[in-house]
Amino acid sequence: xxxxxxxxxxxxxxxxxxxxxxxxxxxxxxxxxxxxxxxxxxxxxxxxxxxxxxxxxxxxxxxxxxxxxxxxxxxxxxxxxxxxxxxxxxxxxxxxxxxxxxxxxxxxxxxxxxxxxxxxxxxxxxxxxxxxxxxxxxxxxxxxxxxxxxxxxxxxxxxxxxxxxxxxxxxxxxxxxxxxxxxxxxxxxxxxxxxxxx
Amino acid sequence: xxxxxxxxxxxxxxxxxxxxxxxxxxxxxxxxxxxxxxxxxxxxxxxxxxxxxxxxxxxxxxxxxxxxxxxxxxxxxxxxxxxxxxxxxxxxxxxxxxxxxxxxxxxxxxxxxxxxxxxxxxxxxxxxxxxxxxxxxxxxxxxxxxxxxxxxxxxxxxxxxxxxxxxxxxxxxxxxxxxxxxxxxxxxxxxxxxxxxx
DNA sequence: GAAGAAACTTGGACTCAGTGCAAGGTTGAC
DNA sequence: GTCAACCTTGCACTGAGTCCAAGTTTCTTC
Numbered sequence: 253x254x255x256x257x258x259x260x261x262x263x264x265x266x267x268x269x270x271x272x273x274x275x276x277x278x279x280x281x282x283x284x285x286x287x288x289x290x291x292x293x294x295x296x297x298x299x300x301x302x303x304x305x306x307x308x309x310x311x312x313x314x315x316x317x318x319x320x321x322x323x324x325x326x327x328x329x330x331x332x333x334x335x336x337x338x339x340x341x342x343x344x345x346x347x348x349x350x351x352x353x354x355x356x357x358x359x360x361x362x363x364x365x366x367x368x369x370x371x372x373x374x375x376x377x378x379x380x381x382x383x384x385x386x387x388x389x390x391x392x393x394x395x396x397x398x399x400x401x402x403x404x405x406x407x408x409x410x411x412x413x414x415x416x417x418x419x420x421x422x423x424x425x426x427x428x429x430x431x432x433x434x435x436x437x438x439x440x441x442x443x444x445x446x447x448x449x450x
Numbered sequence: 451x452x453x454x455x456x457x458x459x460x461x462x463x464x465x466x467x468x469x470x471x472x473x474x475x476x477x478x479x480x481x482x483x484x485x486x487x488x489x490x491x492x493x494x495x496x497x498x499x500x501x502x503x504x505x506x507x508x509x510x511x512x513x514x515x516x517x518x519x520x521x522x523x524x525x526x527x528x529x530x531x532x533x534x535x536x537x538x539x540x541x542x543x544x545x546x547x548x549x550x551x552x553x554x555x556x557x558x559x560x561x562x563x564x565x566x567x568x569x570x571x572x573x574x575x576x577x578x579x580x581x582x583x584x585x586x587x588x589x590x591x592x593x594x595x596x597x598x599x600x601x602x603x604x605x606x607x608x609x610x611x612x613x614x615x616x617x618x619x620x621x622x623x624x625x626x627x628x629x630x631x632x633x634x635x636x637x638x639x640x641x642x643x644x645x646x647x648x
Numbered sequence: 649g650a651a652g653a654a655a656c657t658t659g660g661a662c663t664c665a666g667t668g669c670a671a672g673g674t675t676g677a678c
Numbered sequence: 679g680t681c682a683a684c685c686t687t688g689c690a691c692t693g694a695g696t697c698c699a700a701g702t703t704t705c706t707t708c
Contacts, residue, residue, distance in 0.1 A: 261675065262676075265674095291665065292664085300687090302666095302687085302688085303687055304685080304686055306665090307686080339646045341644055374575070377575045405610070405635050405639065408614045409639060413606075416599065416603040420599045439644075441643060444642025444644075445538075445539040448538055460704055460705075463703090464656085488692090488694090489695090498658095499659070504694090505657080509694080509695080510694070
């Protein structure tokens with residue numbers, strides 16, 4: 253999340269515009285609910301035209317879920333930082349925890365918004381998918397062809413862990429509690445499910 | 451999937467209309483692609499008004515993914531049929547395989563369509579969610595409060611298994627191959643991931 | 649089997665998301 | 679300072695989804 257200084261004026265303006273729009277969107281959605289606010293409302297509140305808004309965000313839902321432009325860079329660093337000989341399951345855990353920490357401040361709002369709009373709830377997947385794609389690439393690059401399906405299974409299972417912890421967490425409980433849930437579920441999935449007696 | 455005979459005329463007509471619309475939709479989408487066909491096209495092809503179409507399907511995507519009205523009944527039977535003392539992980543495997551078998555004929559078309567339209571790919575989750583909700587209810591009813599989070603983890607992991615197998619499968623390969631992938635991934639997740647050396 | 653209630657269908661008008669384009673304004677490079 | 683690349687804007691257009699009032703079909707009851 254460093255270095256927005258050595259950017260040209262043009263780039264800095266873009267970043268600023270992006271953040272202005274996002275901020276306006278989150279504020280309005282939070283006040284009135286997702287459905288009750290139109291894209292034009294958001295554009296107006298951010299002092300940009302409708303067209304410009306759609307230059308930055310590909311859909312109304314993207315206003316809520318798109319990652320900050322500098323965040324995707326941070327993702328890659330999270331992955332690059334894992335030692336090559338670390339077991340994949342451990343790497344996934346640490347990467348995902350890092351990922352969540354980047355969104356820590358947004359998470360509560362997002363979860364609350366999702367509760368109020370079915371449309372949003374649905375397209376939340378999508379945002380997770382983008383990170384997942386990034387993650388899958390990273391995994392694929394470090395896994396030989398023959399173990400590719402297994403590697404995918406691990407990635408998807410890690411996501412299952414996340415989803416489970418997320419569902420069990422309430423936005424009022426604070427972020428630490430959420431991380432504890434994540435670690436716990438990771439441990440359980442690590443041990444496997446076959447041994448359960450019911 | 452039995453008993454559409456002891457239905458009244460009204461009910462039988464409804465079922466028939468539903469299936470006519472669905473069939474028309476799948477045919478058109480398959481011929482021209484999802485995006486290239488409008489809802490009006492489908493309505494026209496099914497000899498039904500736009501309004502009626504939306505009475506039966508809540509969205510364009512639903513035309514592809516909604517389960518046949520009689521299918522949801524079959525789901526419940528799948529769940530009811532599992533012995534109460536069977537380990538949950540095993541039950542999940544068998545239920546999901548049964549579920550997939552119900553959709554066996556649609557699956558190849560759906561996967562092909564999904565490949566051609568981003569919108570569709572996204573909302574595929576949604577359809578799976580509906581089954582998942584049903585499944586979660588069943589699991590919750592058979593699991594004491596204290597183990598609820600773990601049960602959710604198992605359900606979500608089972609879904610991860612499915613998603614993995616689905617991704618690794620190609621629609622040309624035939625359904626049996628798909629089932630083999632599912633069983634294999636179930637076994638792997640059953641054994642856990644912690645032991646992996648990388 | 650006639651009459652009325654309930655459920656289903658229809659067309660049309662409306663809102664809003666998202667696309668495409670052409671014109672005007674801003675930024676950066678030489 | 680000039681030119682090219684890039685951003686922003688307004689406007690017109692398509693298509694999804696909602697709402698409603700009026701017409702038609704099925705079910706019920708006597």
